[in-house]
């Protein structure tokens with residue numbers, strides 16, 4: 001989901017001086033972990049390094065913290081003219097520069113965090129298996 005909008009340098013450039021957090025992740029919508037399969041998938045995601053499960057405006061996502069290879073050393077887009085549509089649609093007026101982590105309803109970065117939520121929300125606990 002959401003990627004940035006790199007603008008040409010000018011005094012009005014809202015991206016000027018930003019370290020481009022919007023170009024440093026991938027986020028894909030997932031199902032809320034109500035059903036066993038969705039719960040298992042969400043638990044699997046958060047066992048991985050730099051992967052979290054997040055909720056934004058009530059929608060669940062898997063989030064991968066990984067920088068775009070087209071970001072240059074000055075935090076500008078190297079393929080600005082032909083950047084993907086998802087980058088073009090990213091709202092610079094409501095972006096990560098000001099909101100960062102605070103924009104999410106919930107962020108689960110570990111299995112322990114997610115299991116705690118699953119217990120509190122669904123009264124569900126993992127069973128020990130051999």
Ligand code: SF4
Nearest residue numbers: 004015018022095097
């Ligand atoms: S986070 Fe916002 S200000 Fe920073 S580069 Fe992305 S769109 Fe521009």
Ligand code: SF4
Nearest residue numbers: 023068070071077087
């Ligand atoms: S293609 Fe450009 S605008 Fe899109 S994520 Fe990469 S650096 Fe950012």
